[in-house]
Amino acid sequence: GDSVTQMEGPVTLSEEAFLTINCTYTATGYPSLFWYVQYPGEGLQLLLKATKADDKGSNKGFEATYRKETTSFHLEKGSVQVSDSAVYFCALSGMDSSYKLIFGSGTRLLVRP
Amino acid sequence: NAGVTQTPKFQVLKTGQSMTLQCAQDMNHEYMSWYRQDPGMGLRLIHYSVGAGITDQGEVPNGYNVSRSTTEDFPLRLLSAAPSQTSVYFCASSYDGSTDTQYFGPGTRLTVL
Numbered sequence: 478g479d480s481v482t483q484m485e486g487p488v489t490l491s492e493e494a495f496l497t498i499n500c501t502y503t504a505t506g507y508p509s510l511f512w513y514v515q516y517p518g519e520g521l522q523l524l525l526k527a528t529k530a531d532d533k534g535s536n537k538g539f540e541a542t543y544r545k546e547t548t549s550f551h552l553e554k555g556s557v558q559v560s561d562s563a564v565y566f567c568a569l570s571g572m573d574s575s576y577k578l579i580f581g582s583g584t585r586l587l588v589r590p
Numbered sequence: 591n592a593g594v595t596q597t598p599k600f601q602v603l604k605t606g607q608s609m610t611l612q613c614a615q616d617m618n619h620e621y622m623s624w625y626r627q628d629p630g631m632g633l634r635l636i637h638y639s640v641g642a643g644i645t646d647q648g649e650v651p652n653g654y655n656v657s658r659s660t661t662e663d664f665p666l667r668l669l670s671a672a673p674s675q676t677s678v679y680f681c682a683s684s685y686d687g688s689t690d691t692q693y694f695g696p697g698t699r700l701t702v703l
Contacts, residue, residue: 521694580625
């Protein structure tokens with residue numbers, strides 16, 4: 478079945494450092510791909526999404542490119558801030574069950590001043 | 591427009607007790623779903639509904655019941671709580687679920703003793 482694999486955390490960075498959180502997926506066809514963010518004590522919020530190969534999703538300085546050839550959707554940000562400290566989830570919705578989100582296990586990011 | 595609301599925010603139960611987690615949305619979304627979030631496992635789909643009167647099982651449905659009598663409400667029932675159901679529960683909704691943004695509620699933290 479469809480699945481999502483994320484790099485294990487926690488990831489600890491200093492402010493203004495470059496961020497990469499790896500995400501790879503297994504799915505038939507062309508799923509839609511998402512990054513969600515969960516701030517402490519809150520629910521999940523959509524950060525960005527991409528619906529077809531080579532699409533780049535972007536929001537709040539974060540970017541991720543849908544790479545069909547490597548089945549990846551890595552999250553990047555050029556300069557992280559303390560306020561980016563959160564848990565980040567990669568997810569997909571498959572072609573055979575487009576209304577179901579399948580999540581990775583999440584990666585906790587801690588940004589130190 | 592309140593979005594997706596969940597009650598209660600916190601709940602402690604004893605093994606064998608029953609309870610209902612409430613979820614409501616005011617966005618006229620057809621699709622609603624329940625997820626549980628456990629450490630290191632991301633979010634897993636429990637049950638979902640694609641419209642009033644229609645429900646189906648997700649990845650981890652055992653021990654939970656749902657019904658959808660109105661578009662707005664999608665309660666999750668635990669008939670006989672078990673310690674394995676200790677988790678954070680999130681309700682989500684979207685207009686049609688297909689590559690659309692899913693809006694998540696703030697979550698209910700449930701502890702079963």
